[in-house]
Amino acid sequence: MLKVAGWSIMIPGILFFVFLFAMMPVLLQASPIDGTLQLSWEQGFQSLKDYFAGLGNGDSFQFxxxxxxxxxxxxxxxxxxTSFYYVAAAGVAGTAIGLFVGIYFSLSEARITRSIVDFVGSLPDFVIVLIMQFAVVLVAREFDVVLFEVATLNSEEPAIALPLIAMIIIPANYMIRGVAMQMRxxxxxxxxxxxxxxxxxxxYIVFYHALPNVLPFVKxxxxxxxxxxxxxxxxxxYLFNNNGVSxxxxxxxFVEQSGIYQYNIVVNGLLSFxxxxxxxxxxxxxxLFLLGRVFLR
Structure with a gap:
């Protein structure tokens, strides 16, 4: 009962945040006098009103x-x-790597490897992406070998491997540290x-006694x-120019020629997110359910 009540509060709250967040470029307007930012609630609520009015005739889904x-x-x-491919792959691969490498770290010293993991974990995600792109370009220039596409330039040659690696590294790093600590x-x-x-x-003890008791913390x-x-x-x-939801x-x-803000596409995109x-x-x-069934005693 409490869980249902929690969801009944959380879902409207999330939707309210989506509509309000998408409204920010409309709400925040520069004053024509001194250039200071002012809140234009009237324009903001007008955008919201137009969105709901357009649900009936389909205008809210045109951009x-x-x-x-x-x-x-x-x-x-x-x-x-496209986005789901990266999210699902990052989630499953990152969780699997995090679990098994985290177990390895909990059983051994591996100080050098652990230091590398900690260092990578301290880097912002965009820095990791830029380092990977720079490394590919450097290898291509020095050895004339293109390991991966560094960005999607056209639909025929999309960047797949490098974005996937970038998506996996950060969640795997997070899981490794959490699993290692909990396993210890x-x-x-x-x-x-x-x-x-x-x-x-x-x-046997690690996988059939300890791991089943670590999985609830992972969940x-x-x-x-x-x-x-x-x-x-x-x-x-954004950095790989991949055609996903973001x-x-x-x-x-924003409309390219006029610069008009398209509230509807932002709301629909965030809801898709x-x-x-x-x-x-x-x-x-x-x-995790399947993994738990595999190692269930």
Whole structure:
């Protein structure tokens, strides 16, 4: 009952935040006198009113891309699939790498490797992306070998591998540190000592006694992990010029010729982002459920 009440409060709150956040470029207007920022609530609520009025006749799902008027429903499918590919891959691969490398770190010293992981974890995501792109360009210049596409320049040669690696690194790094810490604490529990006293093998104890008790903590951290993935998605899609949901918002928020702000495409894009979040969360939960079934005693 409390969970239902919590969701009934949280969902309207999230939707309110989406509509208000998309309204910011309309709300914040520069004063024509001294250039200071002022709140224009009238224009903001007019945008909101126009959006809801356009739901009936479909105007809220029309937007301008360049000089042409486009339908949101015709475009969102391919953009959503592209973003979902990266979110799902980053979630599953990042979680898997984080779990197994975190277990390895909890069982061994591996100081140098751990220092590298900690250093990478201290870097902002856009810095990691730029370093990777620079490294590919450097290798191509020195050895005349192009390892990966550093950006999507056309639909025939999209950048796939490098954005995927960039999407996986940060959530994997977060999971590694969390799992390693939790695994160390779990291995100190009394029931682990009893398992050792019974002569059970080390790997059996880790995967069939300790890991099932670590997975609930991983599940409890999923929303934070998804927040990292979604924030990373904005950076990756923008820097690699990949046609995902965030790029749909970036490139069409303002009409190219007139500079008019398109409130409807931003709202629809952010709502699609929420759907992408839920889909990615469901994929990771399913992966953890299957993993838990594999190592269930």
């Amino acid at each position: 301008y891309s360049g000089k042409n008027e486009r339908s949101f429903w015709e475009w969102i499918g391919s953009y959503f699939v 604490l779990t291995l100190k529990e009394d029931y682990i000592g009893n398992a050792k006293a019974r002569g059970l093998g080390k790997l 409890g951290d999923l929303h934070k992990l998804m927040g990292i993935i979604m924030g990373n998605l904005f950076i990756v899609e 790029m749909l918002i970036f490139t069409n928020a 929420l759907a992408l979040y839920l889909a990615g969360y469901a994929v990771i939960r399913a992966f």
